[in-house]
Amino acid sequence: xxxxxxxxxxxxxxxxxxxxxxxxxxxxxxxxxxxxxxxxxxxxxxxxxxxxxxxxxxxxxxxxxxxxxxxxxxxxxxxxxxxxxxxxxxxxxxxxxxxxxxxxxxxxxxxxxxxxxxxxxxxxxxxxxxxxxxxxxxxxxxxxxxxxxxxxxxxxxxxxxxxxxxxxxxxxxxxxxxxxxxxxxxxxxxxxxxxxxxxxxxxxxxxxxxxxxxxxxxxxxxxxxxxxxxxxxxxxxxxxxxxxxxxxxxxxxxxxxxxxxxxxxxxxxxxxxxxxxxxxxxxxxxxxxxxxxxxxxxxxxxxxxxxxxxxxxxxxxxxxxxxxxxxxxxxxxxxxxxxxxxxxxxxxxxxxxxxxxxxxxxxxxxxxxxxxxxxxxxxxxxxxxxxxxxxxxxxxxxx
Ligand SMILES: Cc1ncc(COP(=O)(O)O)c(C=O)c1O
Numbered sequence: 001x002x003x004x005x006x007x008x009x010x011x012x013x014x015x016x017x018x019x020x021x022x023x024x025x026x027x028x029x030x031x032x033x034x035x036x037x038x039x040x041x042x043x044x045x046x047x048x049x050x051x052x053x054x055x056x057x058x059x060x061x062x063x064x065x066x067x068x069x070x071x072x073x074x075x076x077x078x079x080x081x082x083x084x085x086x087x088x089x090x091x092x093x094x095x096x097x098x099x100x101x102x103x104x105x106x107x108x109x110x111x112x113x114x115x116x117x118x119x120x121x122x123x124x125x126x127x128x129x130x131x132x133x134x135x136x137x138x139x140x141x142x143x144x145x146x147x148x149x150x151x152x153x154x155x156x157x158x159x160x161x162x163x164x165x166x167x168x169x170x171x172x173x174x175x176x177x178x179x180x181x182x183x184x185x186x187x188x189x190x191x192x193x194x195x196x197x198x199x200x201x202x203x204x205x206x207x208x209x210x211x212x213x214x215x216x217x218x219x220x221x222x223x224x225x226x227x228x229x230x231x232x233x234x235x236x237x238x239x240x241x242x243x244x245x246x247x248x249x250x251x252x253x254x255x256x257x258x259x260x261x262x263x264x265x266x267x268x269x270x271x272x273x274x275x276x277x278x279x280x281x282x283x284x285x286x287x288x289x290x291x292x293x294x295x296x297x298x299x300x301x302x303x304x305x306x307x308x309x310x311x312x313x314x315x316x317x318x319x320x321x322x323x324x325x326x327x328x329x330x331x332x333x334x335x336x337x338x339x340x341x342x343x344x345x346x347x348x349x350x351x352x353x354x355x356x357x358x359x360x361x362x363x364x365x366x367x368x369x370x371x372x373x374x375x376x377x378x379x380x381x382x383x384x385x386x387x388x389x390x391x392x393x394x395x396x397x398x399x
Contacts, residue, residue, distance in 0.1 A: 124169065
């Protein structure tokens with residue numbers, strides 16, 4: 001890790017990005033790398049959404065907007081939340097943000113005083129921790145494991161609550177594990193939140209991408225939860241709109257209004273063009289979401305078939321577009337970090353170790369389903385070859 005400049009504020013920390021940087025350097029020197037690292041869909045934004053953005057620009061959507069976002073978009077988001085089993089929101093209970101990512105920082109800056117505790121699931125999407133760090137809050141990690149298919153339980157939350165606990169983060173489906181917290185467990189977790197007066201940040205950005213019988217129970221629509229829940233979601237995943245940088249928060253007016261001031265101070269507003277494109281996403285045909293979900297499901301099965309063939313254990317992938325697999329189950333005597341490096345150098349396949357997402361073991365790797373299914377099959381074949389080369393090495397007599 002490079003040394004921090006002495007004049008930087010104490011709250012600025014650098015994560016140990018050495019492994020990812022090293023992997024990117026290795027990848028740059030290789031041909032034909034199959035990139036299953038980043039969580040950025042390979043699919044393009046559907047054409048009708050792009051067209052709406054182009055039309056909006058042609059029609060003068062080149063100015064700041066209301067800090068909470070244009071009214072028709074906030075109304076459409078509220079309607080979409082209702083249609084998907086969520087709580088009832090008025091337009092002034094919705095804030096459009098420059099990506100769900102910025103939403104995390106708006107929440108942390110608005111709600112966390114120094115010393116307040118924020119409970120975060122581990123492994124989990126790490127910017128929640130970075131946002132809490134920038135607010136000088138205390139991060140309480142809740143470790144999860146294969147025992148519960150890497151999903152949070154009410155007991156785990158209960159065991160980590162203290163009188164200083166203020167916020168609980170629930171990411172459902174979770175990144176990097178691709179797992180869904182069962183609806184009944186979400187209800188039990190909500191009861192713990194009420195009992196201990198916690199605010200729940202419910203990250204439901206992957207909620208439209210679930211497989212089989214899995215479904216996401218929106219936290220805010222549970223009894224007495226709307227007043228203590230901020231739902232974070234967006235367009236990046238379900239509509240393949242990562243580059244448009246647009247997401248949203250939904251919560252009680254008393255929190256959204258002051259958080260709108262923070263959003264105004266940070267960004268004034270979300271880009272107008274992206275808001276008009278997002279409006280088309282919400283109000284236009286929804287079959288594009290189902291089409292993408294079907295594609296990811298096919299890719300998911302191709303990854304699972306490949307891993308089953310190698311005898312590699314993984315968390316049951318139930319949502320989002322990730323498979324979280326256990327390198328230690330292969331018995332190669334290597335860490336996930338070292339495995340990822342060798343898989344890249346020898347097999348030209350890129351995936352990330354779970355330690356990047358706060359995993360407390362170095363056993364698991366995250367595979368993104370952000371490649372076409374035929375490329376995924378090639379990647380699984382290459383991975384099997386690298387596993388075999390590890391095994392051959394172990395069999396070879398030492399000289
Ligand atoms: C769980 C989760 N939440 C939020 C985000 C942020 O998405 P965006 O800022 O593109 O809306 C991501 C992005 O990968 C994510 O994985």
